[in-house]
Amino acid sequence: MNKQANSDQAIAMRVSVISIVANVVLSVFKLLAGVLANSGAMISDAIHSASDVFSTFIVIAGVKISAKAPDKEHPYGHERMECIAAIVLAVILALTGAGIGYSGVQKIMEPSELEVPGMLAMVAAVISIVVKEWQYWFTRAAAKKINSGALMADAWHHRSDALSSVGALVGIAGARMGFPVLDPVASVVICLFILKAAYEVFKDAVDKLADKACDDEVVKKIDEIVAAQENANLDVVRTRMFASRIYVEMEISVDQDMLIAEAHRISGEIRDAVEAQVPEVKHCLVHVNPAKSCC
Numbered sequence: 004m005n006k007q008a009n010s011d012q013a014i015a016m017r018v019s020v021i022s023i024v025a026n027v028v029l030s031v032f033k034l035l036a037g038v039l040a041n042s043g044a045m046i047s048d049a050i051h052s053a054s055d056v057f058s059t060f061i062v063i064a065g066v067k068i069s070a071k072a073p074d075k076e077h078p079y080g081h082e083r084m085e086c087i088a089a090i091v092l093a094v095i096l097a098l099t100g101a102g103i104g105y106s107g108v109q110k111i112m113e114p115s116e117l118e119v120p121g122m123l124a125m126v127a128a129v130i131s132i133v134v135k136e137w138q139y140w141f142t143r144a145a146a147k148k149i150n151s152g153a154l155m156a157d158a159w160h161h162r163s164d165a166l167s168s169v170g171a172l173v174g175i176a177g178a179r180m181g182f183p184v185l186d187p188v189a190s191v192v193i194c195l196f197i198l199k200a201a202y203e204v205f206k207d208a209v210d211k212l213a214d215k216a217c218d219d220e221v222v223k224k225i226d227e228i229v230a231a232q233e234n235a236n237l238d239v240v241r242t243r244m245f246a247s248r249i250y251v252e253m254e255i256s257v258d259q260d261m262l263i264a265e266a267h268r269i270s271g272e273i274r275d276a277v278e279a280q281v282p283e284v285k286h287c288l289v290h291v292n293p294a295k296s297c298c
Contacts, residue, residue: 011149015066018145018154019059022138022161026055029134033127040121044171044190048105048131051099051167058095058160063087065153069246080285082246085153086208092156093205096163096200103167104194119183120175128172135165150247150283152211156204163197214243221281224253228276234247234258235269238292248285251277259293266291 030052037045065088071081138161146154170189177185216222222242229237238254255273257266270289277287 009231011071011151012066013147014149015151015154016063018142019063019066019157022059022142022157023056025134026059026140027133030056033131034069036123036127040124042124042171042175043048044174045120045124045127046153047103048128048164048167048171051103051164052131052135053185054095054099055160055164058092058157061091061095061112062153062157064088065091066151069153079245080248082248082285083212084246085151086211086246089152089156089204089208092153092160093201093208096156096160096204097201099163100194100197100201103197107170107187107190109192111184114154119178122179124175125172125179127290128175129169131168132165132172135161135168139165144214146149151245152204152208156208159200159204163193163200166193166196169193177291211244211246214245217242217249217283223282224281225253225277228280229255229273232269232273232276234265235273236294245285247283249281249283251263251281251287252283252290253287254290254292256292256294261293 030049033045033049036042037049039049065085069080069082069085069088071077073080086095139158140153142158142161145151146158167190170193173189174183174185176188177183177189222240225242226237226242229235229240234257236256238256240251240253242252243250253273255270257269270291274287274289278284
């Protein structure tokens with residue numbers, strides 16, 4: 004494992020441990036508040052927070068496995084295991100959203116079952132919103148820093164919990180004001196936001212598993228690196244995402260009368276420059292084509 008991989012894994016582990024501790028404490032607090040304040044919405048919200056602990060363990064497993072060095076069975080490394088972890092989290096996120104929506108629809112259809120919760124439930128909902136929204140931004144920043152799909156999926160799971168708490172707060176406040184139906188209505192709306200987030204996480208992970216080309220900005224950067232090299236022209240460049248990393252294959256043209264050793268030196272300099280100046284690139288392969296007139 005190289006130095007960068009070690010650093011990325013350390014960041015992911017630190018964020019994950021903080022998430023687990025925060026979610027355990029928050030889940031216990033919300034469960035007690037829900038029971039004491041007679042709030043079914045808050046009890047459901049506590050269960051939702053507890054599910055985040057399970058999700059974070061999936062992130063830890065995915066990050067640790069993806070950081071393993073290449074071996075005989077996996078000569079290209081294990082980075083795609085993180086994409087698999089992200090897909091699992093996306094499915095959990097979708098099921099969570101669907102469950103919230105289904106529960107909301109049931110309560111709308113059976114309004115007689117709605118109860119008026121106590122003030123403690125409202126306080127718990129506000130605290131939950133603040134904590135979960137902080138966890139979302141904290142985890143999201145780390146995910147963007149290390150380009151981790153699994154960590155980003157976990158961030159969205161935190162956001163879904165924050166939205167769930169918003170729904171619980173609206174419902175609790177509405178129930179206390181004489182409009183108990185606001186709780187299930189808010190749940191249905193929140194369900195749609197969570198499903199959208201799950202779809203985006205799932206699509207991103209699948210794209211990285213399916214060798215999707217990297218962003219145009221990266222390709223432009225590679226073009227500039229080759230253009231800065233004298234005595235070589237770029238013929239073709241292909242990129243593919245490999246989880247959070249990038250593989251690059253390119254063909255360059257050099258003068259057909261150039262010595263093989265010189266052509267090899269140029270291709271090596273281009274390869275090294277691409278891998279050094281574009282940190283996401285895991286490997287760059289450069290093929291040399293002879294040309295009658297070049298550069």
